[in-house]
Amino acid sequence: MTTTDLHRLTGAYALHALSDTENTAFERHLAGCEACAQETAELSATAARMGLAVATTPPAGLREQVLRRITTVRQETPGRPAQALAARPGPRTRRLSRWALAACLAAATALGGTALWQHQEAEDARAQARRAARTTDGIAAVLAAPDARTRATALAGGATATVVVSRGQDRAVFVVSGMTSPPGGKVYQLWFDEDGTMRPAGLMDPARSDQAVLLRGSVDGASGMGITVEPDGGSKEPTSAPVAVMTFPS
Template sequence: MSTVDLHTLTGAYALGALSGQEAAEFESHLARCPACAREVRELRETAARLAVAVAEVPPAQLRTRVMAALPGVRQLPPARREAAVVPPRRRLRHRLPQLAAAACLAAALAAGGLALDARHDAGRQRDSAARAEQRAAALSSLMAAPDAAFHTAALKGGGSATLVASERQGRSALVYDGLPALPDSRVYQLWYSRGGTMVPAGLIAPGGAGGATLLTGTPRGADGVGVTVEPAGGSTAPTGSPLALLPV
């Protein structure tokens, strides 16, 4: 193998993709080529960082599902004849599809380990990301609205909230901070006050002391927004006194 050919094998060597003979020949070259030795070190460090970046803990049921599927996997037949001897460079080219498949398999294992429901998970993640992006865009537009009105109040029991409302957009949002944690059986609920009647306007997602949420419905015709603590899932009418009532 020429020296020029050897210089092109740093990536394959760093990933352990060379055969025994090729690896031995390349290692002999490494001993007298500082440039290739440095490149191999850098490629290995990069591969390690990439592996750590995508590593996830495989699902607990992964091994059971894989073992259960093995009996239905057709096995490859034994080789009937010896493979023809191929020059080293040609062997590397012939192995490229297998190396690519092995790399894809390694990436799949690192990213979650042969999850059989990966397509469903990916779909849910895409939907969740799209909804989050829409909410963020709506909040940004609301905050920048020329007629946006801001009203802040302290909540009984701790925390504070700021109501942002736009008559033109027909939309409002609550920005909150320092909310005390609730038990799983309770949730913060929002209400529009319309002529003394409290109309449900959404729930604050549990698990965070601070954040922002868009209210459902329009603030048009409302004189205030209330915050209460309700049973998990919310209520059709407040079950207790509001922690705060912010003007619209």
């Protein structure tokens, strides 16, 4: 594969459409080609913006509606017509039904603790889904803002990073592709850079190499952002030298 061929792979790389062999060759090329690094970062940010701009959030009550209807709709037995299920029960069937009801009540009593635990698990899942929806909406609002400004750069290890800032929204989004995993027990933490003073701006997902992160808090007077490696859970202030520092676009 020639250098000319590699220059033409920026779009396919940004969309994760390369084979393993092509991906390895292009990442080697990317480490020494500033033009391709810049173009790849911009294409990755554009792809993220387009995807999030058309994302839709399910209606708030959809999950509860589906779960409620499951309990009221009876499943037909395979191979039996629906009319057979609606047949009028005889005396023996009614006696069996009473025994079945008693068994169900006993089981419900015995499993009461499990039901409460499952209810709490469902509540936690719903709360997590609401938080995720708010984050997605916040990212989409920044990326689609008329005054959104973008700045891209190449990071160590071949990663490409883009920061998108909307002064009107007073928020910023960090988009990264190909980020190496942090050391065990560590996490990448994002910071607002206010004339050299770092203000916490959230954590990256250590399990994902490609992600978009809505920086926590308003841009306010920050002129840029930084990334450091911190203990799991993050720190109140940086405890290590920055992995990267990026100036916000004007």
